[in-house]
Amino acid sequence: MTFRDLPSVEKLSAQLSELTHELAVAVARQAIDEAREQLRAGELVGDLATRARGLAAVMGRNQLRRAINATGVLLHTNLGRATLAPSAAAAVAAVASGHATLEVDEDTGGRGSRQTVIAQLFRELTGAEDTVVVNNNAAATVLALAALARGKDVILSRGELVEIGGHFRLPEVIAQSGAALVEVGTTNRTRIADYEKAITENTGMLLRCHPSNFRIVGFTESASLEELVALAKHAAVPFGDDIGSGALVDFSPFGLTDEPQVQKSVAAGADLVWFSGDKLLGGPQAGIIIGRKDLIATCKHHPLMRALRPDKLTLAALEATLRLYQTGCAWDEIPTLRRIKRESGQIDRRCRIVAGKLRKLGYDATVEATLSQVGGGSLPDRMLPSHAVAIRSSNLPALARALRQAATPVYGRIERDRLLLDLRAVDHDEEAALLLAFPPLGGGQGEGA
Structure with missing residues (x-):
């Protein structure tokens, strides 16, 4: 085929009588444009009507x-981060295709909590007193700070002022919560004394944010988790630990070090720990906040909770994923692991x-x-x-x-x-x-x- 042999859009679309006129014209135009590109590259061009029908089939299928x-x-x-384990995907399908026991109390038949089972599983897996789940980790940050530090200062190291995907920056997320960011230390060195000097009567939270998408190496220093927990308790302010990826297992045998484990933050005494569900945890997109029962209760009753709460599909996938950790099957069943x-x-x-x-x-x-x-x-x-x-x-x-x-x-x-x-x-x-x-x-x- 040569450029002279290319049909007009009208002639090609007329061969596609099984399609609507609008769709036939659109795919005919695209097929001819692609054929021109192939001819310029010196490539062979196949049957244009067949190509146009293929394009129509592509246009008619789900983009996702x-x-x-x-x-x-x-x-x-x-590409969607973590893929679900077969049992988690089956749990989603089961509750998606019918009614589900989302917020009912099995004993009374009345209204219950949609997050009770998740909280029980995280209590068993991490030792945390309670849990609240929202729709992603940025939402977890906003909810925790809005509920506990709105109108107050949040102290954070300059080396942890991260930018997450989509050009969203942590200082902007904190601002949306109504809290005021107080930066301490420098990009590469922040000592516990820097936090201590910044504490005032208006301090609402000490915050640590794990820089999970970059590393600072060389002449560096940072306050340890234990030091921050001790300082927060001494100052009687909550300490929040944003650990990002939600690792529930140790990845060091595979050379993957420096990723904080959820259980270690809880054991060290962090008041709140929050992380993603669809990264190293291997579950659905979610933001998970675990920690002290009284602080979690404050988060649960905040007005933002209604806007940020997860649906039945997320909770079904998350419960099924956590049960694989509970039964010791995570390494064999969770695709990410x-x-x-x-x-x-x-x-x-x-x-x-x-x-x-x-x-x-x-x-x-x-x-x-x-x-x-x-x-x-x-x-x-x-x-x-x-x-x-x-x-x-x-x-x-x-x-x-x-x-x-x-x-x-x-x-x-x-x-x-x-x-x-x-x-x-x-x-x-x-x-x-x-x-x-x-x-x-x-x-x-x-x-x-």
């Missing part, structure tokens, strides 16, 4: 759908099988050693040894786009003229869909789509 994460970033924010402990050699073997199948389809596919990241604002400077399928093509951007537009989208990363598909975060039962996402090659030359 399952995808395959071969980027090498386990907790990829753009399974993928972290997955051995590099096992990934290598799976990559070789996938690469072999791609070569049979005509692709130039090999296997390379690489490094995976945990991601999601967790452990930014810690890497996991992994392997990836490396694909070479004359048009890598087009191949990557075709994979993203497949029925089950596949996301990898382009590095040094190769498309890398890291299989650390790809489970065995996803490999068939990954292979189906690859478009057929013209002439079997292994040049990519």
Whole structure:
């Protein structure tokens, strides 16, 4: 096909009589535009009506759908962070398709609390007196500070003034709570004496925020958790510990150090600890605040709680996830934990099988050693040894786009003229869909789509 052979939008759309006029015109125009790009690149152009119908099918499907994460970033924010364990996904499906015991008391039949079971599980797992769940960790920060420090000062180290995803900055989040931020120390060094000097009669909280998405190294110093707890008790003000990722297990055997564990903050005496549900905990998106019963009660009764409370789907997924920790099955059943402990050699073997199948389809596919990241604002400077399928093509951007537009989208990363598909975060039962996402090659030359 040449540029002269391209049909008009009107002529192509007329061949799509099964579609509405508006949709037929839209997909015809897009198919012709894509064909022009292919011709400029010297590529073969297939049947445009078939392409237009394919585009119509894409437009008619849900934009939010399952995808395959071969980027090498386990907790990829753009791809939904943690994936749920099978039991958690089943719990969501069960309460989504029918009525649920969300806020009923089984004994009386009257109204109960939607968070009682979650609180019991966290009490067992962490030793915390009580728990309240909201819809993300930023909401947990806002609720805790609005309920306990509104109109008062919140003391925080300058080295912990983090910016989270989407350009949201902690000082701005604190301001929205109605509390006033008091910065102490410097970016790289903050001592317990800096906090002590800043305490006044108007101090509402001492706050520690774990810098989970960056590291400061070199000439550094920070007050320990124990020092902050002791100072807060001496000054009779609450101490809040925002630990971010919500680790309930020790990741140090895998070289992933410096990530605070929830239980350790509780054991050290933190009055409140809050963290995410969809990072290292491996559950649904949620912000979880645990700690002293009286302070949690104040949070529960704050007017913001109504706006920030989670729905039945979140609570069902979170309960099922926590029960896996309770029964000792977390490392085997929670996908995030399974993928972290997955051995590099096992990934290598799976990559070789996938690469072999791609070569049979005509692709130039090999296997390379690489490094995976945990991601999601967790452990930014810690890497996991992994392997990836490396694909070479004359048009890598087009191949990557075709994979993203497949029925089950596949996301990898382009590095040094190769498309890398890291299989650390790809489970065995996803490999068939990954292979189906690859478009057929013209002439079997292994040049990519």
